[in-house]
Amino acid sequence: MISRYFNPYTDFGFKKLFGEEASKDQLIDFLNQLLPLQHQIAELSFKNPENMSDTLDERKSIFDIYCQNKTGERFIVEMQKAKTQFFKDWSLFYSTFPIRDQGKKGLWDFYLLPVYFIAILDFKYDEKEDERKFRRDVCLKDQDGDVFYNKLHFKFLQMPLFNKQEHELVTHFDKWVYFLKHLEDFDHIPAILNEPIFQKGFDIAEVSHLNSDQYDAYLKSILSYNEAKAVTDTAFDEGKLEGKIEGKIEAMHSVAKTLKAQGITVSIIALSTGLTEQEIEELK
Numbered sequence: 381m382i383s384r385y386f387n388p389y390t391d392f393g394f395k396k397l398f399g400e401e402a403s404k405d406q407l408i409d410f411l412n413q414l415l416p417l418q419h420q421i422a423e424l425s426f427k428n429p430e431n432m433s434d435t436l437d438e439r440k441s442i443f444d445i446y447c448q449n450k451t452g453e454r455f456i457v458e459m460q461k462a463k464t465q466f467f468k469d470w471s472l473f474y475s476t477f478p479i480r481d482q483g484k485k486g487l488w489d490f491y492l493l494p495v496y497f498i499a500i501l502d503f504k505y506d507e508k509e510d511e512r513k514f515r516r517d518v519c520l521k522d523q524d525g526d527v528f529y530n531k532l533h534f535k536f537l538q539m540p541l542f543n544k545q546e547h548e549l550v551t552h553f554d555k556w557v558y559f560l561k562h563l564e565d566f567d568h569i570p571a572i573l574n575e576p577i578f579q580k581g582f583d584i585a586e587v588s589h590l591n592s593d594q595y596d597a598y599l600k601s602i603l604s605y606n607e608a609k610a611v612t613d614t615a616f617d618e619g620k621l622e623g624k625i626e627g628k629i630e631a632m633h634s635v636a637k638t639l640k641a642q643g644i645t646v647s648i649i650a651l652s653t654g655l656t657e658q659e660i661e662e663l664k
Contacts, residue, residue, distance in 0.1 A: 392601035454478035
């Protein structure tokens with residue numbers, strides 16, 4: 381059953397909500413919640429990310445939204461629906477595109493305008509649970525924690541880690557995150573989101589407002605989203621199973637070593653652990 385509002389984690393939903401001229405004010409409002417006062421956006425224009433890529437393969441995997449404000453700062457806004465191997469490397473690699481885009485032919489003093497890479501993630505990329513943070517604001521710092529370079533910024537939002545309920549929302553940023561995380565689940569506009577900027581978002585996201593071509597595109601986007609999530613979940617489950625098997629084998633090796641050190645015969649150790657006699661003989 382299709383929900384009343386579309387899934388903003390799909391390519392279609394995300395670009396419809398933030399990546400069109402008609403929804404530009406929403407993108408500006410959302411970005412301004414993440415940006416420092418000196419880089420607040422009044423106006424912006426969308427840029428074609430494919431113009432920055434050198435190869436066809438790069439164009440196939442280019443980011444969702446690339447835009448620039450009137451003073452020249454560049455912004456990459458990416459919605460990642462499935463966990464990506466080497467995600468941090470991936471983010472750093474793609475942040476170099478708007479840097480290279482500023483290069484000028486002929487004499488150039490290498491002056492650069494700020495670049496922001498903003499990633500909204502439908503997964504947890506931190507492996508260690510005690511190190512997980514919903515929001516991470518990253519820039520280059522030296523060994524004393526002082527900012528070394530203030531023109532390259534990364535902002536990561538691990539959406540599964542945002543657990544605030546409606547009554548706990550305090551800031552406008554809280555409301556945006558709550559809106560994005562729960563949009564597909566709403567069947568009406570919550571009172572706390574009954575503001576013009578969110579009312580417009582709900583209006584754009586209402587599936588019944590899509591024409592037939594848009595609806596077909598959305599269904600394809602849902603399929604792509606579900607496939608990506610399924611592949612990631614399967615790989616994760618297989619990894620957990622493989623880890624359990626490896627752990628069990630290591631435990632049996634440990635038991636076998638202990639029994640072997642106590643002078644127990646190899647045949648009895650094999651019966652006790654399930655290891656072959658050859659495996660036991662090779663244990664040191």
